[in-house]
Amino acid sequence: MDIRRQVGMNVARIRREQGLSQEELAFRSGLHRTYISGVERGIRNPTITVIQEIASALVVDVAILVASTKQNSKYSGIRY
Amino acid sequence: MDIRRQVGMNVARIRREQGLSQEELAFRSGLHRTYISGVERGIRNPTITVIQEIASALVVDVAILVASTKQNSKYSGIRY
DNA sequence: TTGTGACTCTTAGTCCGTG
DNA sequence: TCACGGACTAAGAGTCACA
Numbered sequence: 731m732d733i734r735r736q737v738g739m740n741v742a743r744i745r746r747e748q749g750l751s752q753e754e755l756a757f758r759s760g761l762h763r764t765y766i767s768g769v770e771r772g773i774r775n776p777t778i779t780v781i782q783e784i785a786s787a788l789v790v791d792v793a794i795l796v797a798s799t800k801q802n803s804k805y806s807g808i809r810y
Numbered sequence: 811m812d813i814r815r816q817v818g819m820n821v822a823r824i825r826r827e828q829g830l831s832q833e834e835l836a837f838r839s840g841l842h843r844t845y846i847s848g849v850e851r852g853i854r855n856p857t858i859t860v861i862q863e864i865a866s867a868l869v870v871d872v873a874i875l876v877a878s879t880k881q882n883s884k885y886s887g888i889r890y
Numbered sequence: 891t892t893g894t895g896a897c898t899c900t901t902a903g904t905c906c907g908t909g
Numbered sequence: 910t911c912a913c914g915g916a917c918t919a920a921g922a923g924t925c926a927c928a
Contacts, residue, residue, distance in 0.1 A: 776922090
């Protein structure tokens with residue numbers, strides 16, 4: 731599983747859970763709307779600082795964004 | 811707390827726990843030794859794919875490398 | 891509201907060294 | 910064994926018009 735797709739799926743899922751548009755997330759994270767789009771689709775290869783900014787805008791830990799879907803599909807199963 | 815330092819401390823700590831040199835980790839991860847050095851010191855801004863390669867070489871999950879564990883700050887009294 | 895190609899500018903990442 | 914620097918090439922950051 732490509733880590734970029736994994737991060738993208740997590741960002742998109744959490745963003746939707748919070749009822750945000752890509753544009754709103756872009757504004758909150760200080761990134762461009764099309765860049766957020768690229769990250770969510772897994773075609774961008776973001777640096778750790780960018781991921782940090784997105785995580786901050788979503789008010790979640792960076793570890794949540796890089797976690798495999800299998801682990802965080804149900805929060806109950808997470809082991810740290 | 812700078813996420814880059816956080817990742818750097820985690821990489822350095824886990825690498826030492828496994829008794830590996832920077833050069834050995836560089837070889838296993840397919841990255842350059844000077845780059846590993848920079849990541850550990852927090853002066854590099856690695857992409858998510860690079861972090862995954864390092865995580866793979868250390869046989870840990872990516873989430874472990876980005877985790878902000880309070881244990882790290884007082885680990886061995888290291889000053890950064 | 892989001893996807894996409896095509897950019898420019900900046901930095902990620904390599905390779906040569908030294909102390 | 911590692912920190913650190915200079916110079917370099919590949920790739921990411923960041924933006925836009927348009928679909």
